[in-house]
Amino acid sequence: MINFKKIIKEYWWVVLIFILAHLGQFWPVYFQHLLPFPGDMLVAFYFPWSGGGFAGFDPWTQYKALNTVDTIKQFYPWKVLAFDAIRQGFWPLWNPYNFSGMPLVANLQSGLFFPANLIYLVLPVLWGWVSNVMFQLSLFGVFFCLFLRSEGLSKLAAVFGAVVAMNISYIALWHWQLVITQSLLFLPLILFVVNKYSKLHNSYFIILNSILLAFCFFGGHAQTTIYVYLIYGLFALFRKVSLKLILLTMILPLFLAAVQLVPSIEAYLLSAREGAATKDLFAPFVFPWRKMITVVAPNFFGHPTNRNYFGMDYRDFNAYFGITAFVFSILSLGWFKVSKNIRFYLLLALIGLLFSIKPLAFIFDVFNVPILSSGVPARMIFVFQFAGAVLAAYGFEYWWKEKKYSLRGLVILGVIIGILWLWSLITSNNVARNNLILPTIFFATTSLLIFWQTKIAIALIFVILFFQYSYFFHQYNSFAPEKFVFPKHPVLAYLQKNAGIDRFFGTENAILDQNFATIYKIFDFKGYDSMYLRRYGELVAAAETGKMPAIVPRSDAYINHWSDRQSERLLDLLGVKYLLDKDDGLKSDWDEEPAKFPPEKYQLLWQRRPWRVYERKTALPRVVLFGDYQVETDNNKILEKLYEVNFDYQKQLILEESPEIVLKKATKVKANIISYEPNNVRIRTDSDVPQLLFLSDNYYPGWKALVDGKKTEILRANYTFRAVALPAGSHEVIFDYDPLSFKIGAGISIISCISLGIFAVWRRKS
Numbered sequence: 001m002i003n004f005k006k007i008i009k010e011y012w013w014v015v016l017i018f019i020l021a022h023l024g025q026f027w028p029v030y031f032q033h034l035l036p037f038p039g040d041m042l043v044a045f046y047f048p049w050s051g052g053g054f055a056g057f058d059p060w061t062q063y064k065a066l067n068t069v070d071t072i073k074q075f076y077p078w079k080v081l082a083f084d085a086i087r088q089g090f091w092p093l094w095n096p097y098n099f100s101g102m103p104l105v106a107n108l109q110s111g112l113f114f115p116a117n118l119i120y121l122v123l124p125v126l127w128g129w130v131s132n133v134m135f136q137l138s139l140f141g142v143f144f145c146l147f148l149r150s151e152g153l154s155k156l157a158a159v160f161g162a163v164v165a166m167n168i169s170y171i172a173l174w175h176w177q178l179v180i181t182q183s184l185l186f187l188p189l190i191l192f193v194v195n196k197y198s199k200l201h202n203s204y205f206i207i208l209n210s211i212l213l214a215f216c217f218f219g220g221h222a223q224t225t226i227y228v229y230l231i232y233g234l235f236a237l238f239r240k241v242s243l244k245l246i247l248l249t250m251i252l253p254l255f256l257a258a259v260q261l262v263p264s265i266e267a268y269l270l271s272a273r274e275g276a277a278t279k280d281l282f283a284p285f286v287f288p289w290r291k292m293i294t295v296v297a298p299n300f301f302g303h304p305t306n307r308n309y310f311g312m313d314y315r316d317f318n319a320y321f322g323i324t325a326f327v328f329s330i331l332s333l334g335w336f337k338v339s340k341n342i343r344f345y346l347l348l349a350l351i352g353l354l355f356s357i358k359p360l361a362f363i364f365d366v367f368n369v370p371i372l373s374s375g376v377p378a379r380m381i382f383v384f385q386f387a388g389a390v391l392a393a394y395g396f397e398y399w400w401k402e403k404k405y406s407l408r409g410l411v412i413l414g415v416i417i418g419i420l421w422l423w424s425l426i427t428s429n430n431v432a433r434n435n436l437i438l439p440t441i442f443f444a445t446t447s448l449l450i451f452w453q454t455k456i457a458i459a460l461i462f463v464i465l466f467f468q469y470s471y472f473f474h475q476y477n478s479f480a481p482e483k484f485v486f487p488k489h490p491v492l493a494y495l496q497k498n499a500g501i502d503r504f505f506g507t508e509n510a511i512l513d514q515n516f517a518t519i520y521k522i523f524d525f526k527g528y529d530s531m532y533l534r535r536y537g538e539l540v541a542a543a544e545t546g547k548m549p550a551i552v553p554r555s556d557a558y559i560n561h562w563s564d565r566q567s568e569r570l571l572d573l574l575g576v577k578y579l580l581d582k583d584d585g586l587k588s589d590w591d592e593e594p595a596k597f598p599p600e601k602y603q604l605l606w607q608r609r610p611w612r613v614y615e616r617k618t619a620l621p622r623v624v625l626f627g628d629y630q631v632e633t634d635n636n637k638i639l640e641k642l643y644e645v646n647f648d649y650q651k652q653l654i655l656e657e658s659p660e661i662v663l664k665k666a667t668k669v670k671a672n673i674i675s676y677e678p679n680n681v682r683i684r685t686d687s688d689v690p691q692l693l694f695l696s697d698n699y700y701p702g703w704k705a706l707v708d709g710k711k712t713e714i715l716r717a718n719y720t721f722r723a724v725a726l727p728a729g730s731h732e733v734i735f736d737y738d739p740l741s742f743k744i745g746a747g748i749s750i751i752s753c754i755s756l757g758i759f760a761v762w763r764r765k766s
Contacts, residue, residue: 021163022138024274024470028479036133038068039484046489064305068176077518078110083120094678094737097518099527101697106263112218141166147188150195161393167469168321170382179711181217186212187228200239203763213253223375255752262745271532276551278374282365287356287378291317299435323386323442328395329359330409345387352383486519491611502577510582525574530555535720543570546643548636575622575696579614625669625691631652653717659725664689681735694723702739
């Protein structure tokens with residue numbers, strides 16, 4: 001029988017430390033009723049909220065720079081759309097609201113199958129999101145503690161290491177997006193399984209680690225999952241697990257996660273991610289040697305929240321895991337000669353460091369390693385930080401158990417800090433100097449407490465630990481009131497009520513940012529996602545010159561102008577019917593209206609100063625019948641023709657193969673949308689002669705067309721859209737998204753789960 005009194009007596013202080021660590025990160029939720037969501041940045045910086053427009057809004061709302069922008073521009077909108085679809089009873093396979101349509105589940109970063117998503121079936125999406133943000137870090141700490149205990153460390157050292165691991169910069173600075181934390185969440189538990197079961201219970205080892213590694217894929221961040229594989233593989237080899245078992249547990253998760261991986265691989269191959277734009281980004285994001293100073297002083301180069309950061313991406317170029325933790329990681333070297341564990345983690349830290357900096361980081365680019373060659377090489381610094389957190393726990397154990405410390409290591413670190421102070425004073429760099437104050441205080445107090453080996457010293461060390469991590473965490477991450485989470489707005493309400501499936505765009509000061517349309521279920525041709533369709537990116541980018549672009553943007557489909565000839569052509573082809581505008585309230589803005597919006601092209605539909613909505617009269621309907629076409633198979637020529645001045649895009653389609661139909665000039669044509677759902681579009685047509693039905697949604701594998709119940713070939717039209725050939729008469733046309741890649745992946749996953757279950761039952765009986 002479980003003795004709860006004994007457990008409480010033995011572990012109450014462990015629970016207390018985890019609670020304090022959690023409160024250090026999320027105290028604004030409990031004491032200020034704020035949410036861990038960058039809503040303050042949303043309403044302060046982005047149209048249409050940045051101009052006010054809803055009750056209780058202060059247009060000067062403070063926000064912490066553009067730190068967590070991907071949360072509001074990608075991950076949260078996708079989660080809202082996905083679980084809205086599930087509640088309505090269909091799979092969230094397709095997102096029609098951005099990029100003129102693109103896959104949703106096939107986007108690995110949607111993370112639909114991650115087990116923590118079950119909470120969205122119980123709670124509203126916002127509160128499910130908040131719950132995951134708040135508790136996954138603590139769960140990672142608990143798993144890290146279990147792993148350190150399996151290493152033979154005391155409860156005290158294990159808890160110390162867990163608090164460190166919860167706050168390493170790679171996690172603390174990227175956590176608001178969730179996908180990185182989700183992909184890392186089970187790493188310490190995987191290593192725990194290696195220590196616990198690899199020798200005596202091979203079946204447990206195979207089953208547990210296969211499932212846990214599959215969860216890492218479901219987490220949604222491929223690059224981080226590769227780091228998990230790297231650490232796991234090296235650790236298992238170090239623990240002398242047979243190569244056969246290691247390979248088996250690395251391959252099985254690919255089959256278990258096939259429901260996600262198969263469609264994601266298809267999307268990856270069709271995306272713009274591996275293009276020239278990504279190659280150009282690789283070299284600038286190699287971790288600079290000088291940024292290793294951030295291990296000691298994370299804000300030595302400034303901080304984006306304070307608008308004084310000098311350098312590139314703060315999150316990627318930060319190696320911080322705590323100055324107190326770094327001191328204890330140095331102390332662990334006292335066991336270097338007698339502990340092979342210390343030597344392994346030092347080697348792991350060195351691997352993480354060397355492969356994130358020049359020249360070894362370029363190996364991934366030179367050999368074109370999938371994912372890593374198109375990712376951010378600096379992020380491999382996580383391996384260094386992870387090993388550093390483990391070494392910090394070992395150092396704490398060495399100090400407390402052995403009652404020893406490395407005076408030489410402390411002196412060297414003190415000299416390094418002194419050199420940084422000297423440089424900041426000589427160069428009069430006030431930013432560096434001011435941001436050395438706290439690290440110096442933390443180093444000095446930690447060093448002094450190391451000489452005072454008492455329980456009071458331990459308590460004070462934890463206090464220092466909590467303070468420095470809480471300060472670091474809150475200096476970067478945003479908390480905001482619930483009312484700032486994608487609030488209602490008159491402009492958006494107008495589009496929701498009147499726009500239907502027609503798309504919109506904004507003038508220079510009225511651009512709704514990428515992917516916000518997904519939240520409000522209105523239709524935008526723009527988008528932001530590194531897995532978006534390459535052909536679509538080529539079409540949009542070609543609006544700049546009228547020709548095939550030399551470089552397709554890595555993650556953005558976007559145009560800089562709305563009124564030049566080529567941009568207007570693109571907007572017309574995409575069925576962009578509505579144009580948003582915002583003025584600054586000056587009379588001159590209204591005086592210039594006829595010149596800016598000539599009545600032959602634009603009609604004012606709605607206004608509530610400072611916002612206006614116009615109709616673009618030249619836009620193609622989203623669904624339309626064509627009686628003429630030309631065939632062109634060369635991609636360059638297709639794009640040139642589409643943007644050619646004399647090309648009559650209102651009357652002629654460009655196809656890549658001839659339809660099996662003879663078109664004639666029509667006297668009666670009609671095409672209407674009956675229903676438009678993400679995975680299914682129903683259209684009613686009527687014509688007195690054969691015609692081509694055109695739908696300005698992206699052509700993509702998995703879309704099927706039925707004409708009066710009979711399967712019909714979908715033709716790729718106008719470079720990236722869909723068309724079907726129709727005989728004369730009235731017809732019902734259905735476009736249905738039923739991707740084979742998803743069904744194959746689901747089948748593989750189901751068979752793999754059943755096989756693993758049978759294996760588990762068989763091994764248990766034997």
